[in-house]
Amino acid sequence: MAEQAGLVAEPREYLVTHLHAHLDVFVDGEQIRVPAGIGIAIGLAGVRDEMTPDGTEHAYFVDTCDVPCLSPLHTHDPDGIIHEESRTTNHPPYMLGEFFTEWGLKLDASCVGEYCKPDALIRIYVNGNLFEGDPAEIPLVKHAEIAIVIGQPPDTIPDSWQFVGDQ
Numbered sequence: 001m002a003e004q005a006g007l008v009a010e011p012r013e014y015l016v017t018h019l020h021a022h023l024d025v026f027v028d029g030e031q032i033r034v035p036a037g038i039g040i041a042i043g044l045a046g047v048r049d050e051m052t053p054d055g056t057e058h059a060y061f062v063d064t065c066d067v068p069c070l071s072p073l074h075t076h077d078p079d080g081i082i083h084e085e086s087r088t089t090n091h092p093p094y095m096l097g098e099f100f101t102e103w104g105l106k107l108d109a110s111c112v113g114e115y116c117k118p119d120a121l122i123r124i125y126v127n128g129n130l131f132e133g134d135p136a137e138i139p140l141v142k143h144a145e146i147a148i149v150i151g152q153p154p155d156t157i158p159d160s161w162q163f164v165g166d167q
């Protein structure tokens, strides 16, 4: 997870840097869940396994682990919010490619997971604008809304996300 992406895992949350971006993934117009617990060592002591408020899915939170169990780049809930919570300030933004490495999915100029051009139609949007470069290099800046659209697009490409609070 964190190590493969070149990030340093911690045994608890540090909120010196605390910001959020949002990722939507669509395949033929259907929303694909971004899993909860990416970047979190689920199952280790100190990782809380909770249910989402509607009781249908798991969410993961970290109290204090005996060993590093939390990447500074992670998801708590299956809501597409990417959390960036680290003990350092003013570091360059994390990259979408690092997040996909933690997720265990391929992401480069040709492929998203098992979907590859030219067999698959792949379009990437940042804040509703078509992104033409390598999506692995999209910086996860505060409140970025990233949409990965594979195949038939959804009716609406999201251009923002209603983040709660200031982070």
Ligand SMILES: [Zn+2]
Pocket (backbone or CB within 6 Å): 013, 074, 076, 083, 085
């Ligand atoms: Zn967190």
Ligand SMILES: [Zn+2]
Pocket (backbone or CB within 6 Å): 018, 019, 020, 083, 084, 085, 167
């Ligand atoms: Zn957060």
